[in-house]
Amino acid sequence: MKFVSLFFAFFLVSFTLSSFGEEVLVKVSLPSPRDKVSDFLARGFYIYEVGPDFLIGAIEADKLSPLAKEYPCEVLIPGLETYHARMFPGVDFGRFHSYQEIVDTFNIIAQNNPDLVRLDTIGRSVQNRVLLAMKITENAGGSGSKPRILFDATTHGNENIGSEVLLYLVRYLLQNYGVDPLITHLVRTREIWVIPIVNPDGMVARTRGNANGVDLNRDYGYLWDTGWGSPGPFSQPEIRAIRDFFQRAPFVIYITYHSGTEAAMWPWGYSTNAPYDSIFMSFLCQRYSYYTGYPAFQICRGLYETHGCSSDFAYGAEGAFCLAVELCSPHVPDTSRIDTICRKNTSANLEILRRLAYGIRGRVYDSLTQQPVKAIVISDPPNFPIYTDSNGYYFRYLHSGNYTIRVIANGYREKVIPNINVPADTYVVCNIPLVPDTTIPIFSYKCMACNIKDPADHSNRSLTAFSLGRRDSRRLSLGVKGWAVFDMQRLIINGPGNDFSLYEDDSDPEGCSVYVSMNWDGPWFLCGIDTGTSSYDLSRAGQGVCRYIRIADDGDGTNGPTGGFDLDAIEGVITNAPALVLQDRVIYDSSGNNNRRLDPGEEVSLVLILRNMGRQSANNLSGILRTQDPFITISDSLGNFGNIPPDSQRGNETDRFILFAHPQTPRGRQCLFSLYLSGTGYTDSLTFILEVGEITITDPIPDGDPAIYYAYDDIDTLYRQHPVYRWIELRNRGTQLPITLDDQTIRIPLPFVFKYYGIRYTDSLSVCSNGWISPIRTTSAVYTNQPLPDPTSSNPSAMICPNWDDLYPPYGNRIWYLYEPDSHRFVIEWDSVHYFSPNTLWDKFEV
Ligand SMILES: [Zn+2]
Structure with missing residues (x-):
């Protein structure tokens, strides 16, 4: 009884406090507000925005009057909580929302704000839950081109504080649109995309991985690798949906939320090498850090090495500047911290949203038809490619300085525009007409997926970007056994003779296999295996046309800065023919x-x-x-x-x-x-x-x-091919094998050539006590069942396993073999072999 009344009393007190101190949103005018940030934070002022001569933030109503005596204060929203309750009925803050609540809330928001919001289902999870993407911008149904930013959260299902941050951000932007001039300006001139939950199944199950147990932040196909928690590049439906979503339009900045520690991080995750845009991305992370206090560093330097993460994909493949933000420790914070985390990250996001527009922008179009051109835009410095959108617009984030812009596009002459002067904290417009030229070879446009075998010392700085466009003596080193998939953007058509060429431009030519397809993930058709610079004919792959080319190093040579095949460019022949x-x-x-x-x-x-x-x-x-x-x-x-x-x-x-x-x-x-x-x-x-x-x-x-x-098994007898089952008893008839130990494998001669999966074996047969044979010489005596073939395990790649289990010969069982030359038959029988556990069980079988 005592406990109940104590608890009740506490509840009453805290309720009274929060009711008494309802917050107001205030704009405070003051000179050099940046110097006063910590001052204001200390006074309980939650900073939403730091302007050139003002601060916008929330403060409890009773703390406003002392502040108003010092500075001119304009109340933008008098009762924030009442205002929130009216704007978002049914949504309360300061607690975690379920998957369904977030889906419902996003739907309500979209219905209530048709001019500012579009909600889209971009895919479904393994367990068929929707993946939502919300677009926030003025005239959301229009088709204009504005600089785009993408936020996502809860890629790791148990890190859903990020979804709260995004729910808060969406709410904040919509509440303040039409109220706060800055927010109104940002929503008018930027396109803000939010994917609130990347991993809904994991969020519901409170697991890091998705319903297949895959770590989705290792599943992105760019700089993917084995052994990091994903069975293959873009293997999961959630990540395929996000990859496809990225193909709709390029993003200038991508922010992805995680939790478990505090950090604002930039790529790469796969390597400690600085990315080409590290000066810009580290700056953005430092700005983020200013508002949140999170330390800023490169993922692989400050956190750990990771392969197949969203950051490396977003930047490396799509050209979006990436901020990977770790929101808090532990990964699920106490609910009392949710609001604070949301507020400070919203402040940081407003700063990033403002900077989103800076740099050089413009439209790339056909000089004859004025039609938009899908092009690669490269600024120098720092020489990393971005892409135009379907309207031909590009937005290249840059700081003040002097830049050269180079534009390349399939079917057009390259254009270089030098001496573009970008002032600080704004943008300049540079529209670029391209002259069509049908004599220019088709070149690779984007790297869709890759597994670069980076040597352990990370000295290999070359990247897939180097192999886009035409020959330029800049190379991508695949590394030994590395591979990459390129989108040629245009179709390569099977014409007379060779149809495309690989240029290695390397004094040390190396071998590779080349595959073609109409889809980025296959099916792949082998088009040839060659060494160094070489040409390929689509008819060798049995294909009339292809759009995607997969290049795989042949696996010999030693790893190092130029280890494996070095790809300068792929160039396709322009063919005037049917395809x-x-x-x-x-x-x-x-x-x-x-x-x-x-x-x-x-x-x-x-x-x-x-x-x-x-x-x-x-x-x-x-x-x-x-x-x-x-x-x-x-x-x-x-x-x-x-x-x-x-x-x-x-x-x-x-x-x-x-x-x-x-x-x-x-x-x-x-x-x-x-x-x-x-x-x-x-x-x-x-x-x-x-x-x-x-x-x-x-x-x-x-x-x-x-x-x-x-x-075939015993229920497949209706098939004429079903082999006739006939037991050949070897007990006291065949030769007894000297297998007496646990987990023992011995070799016996093969009396004839044995062809298995197309390979001829003539040497010997390895026979294992654990119920399997192999035509490969092996000392393995493995008893656990594993996928076959599995090059990472010690068991041989070719096996026949009549009863692969943990068997135990010391219990006195016999293993026999018999060769009958007349019937061309070689039989091995495990005669009543006992199991290791329970040792009362035994089986009799033969192969
Ligand atoms: Zn995470």
């Missing part, structure tokens, strides 16, 4: 089960829809369909496509292919087809895969793509 790609395919199976798929036992007609992405019409086009798949018979292989002009598509609707899948085709089989095309002055071939049926749990399990082997 046909397979856009779609339609299967007519009305004589079968009419599910629009090719199923085992069905005869279907097939329409292939081709799209012409080239520069000339494909006329009198016909195609011949071929496959070498033993389960497929093509009874009508000729199709007629007529004429397909550029940028249009057409199928062989009136002259369909007819094919038949054998009833014994394993469901889920990937059948490879080739289509040989010929038209007036044009020949080409396309390859594609058709899947027969849909694989179910009762089907054989394919391995390989297309399948090399199938695993």
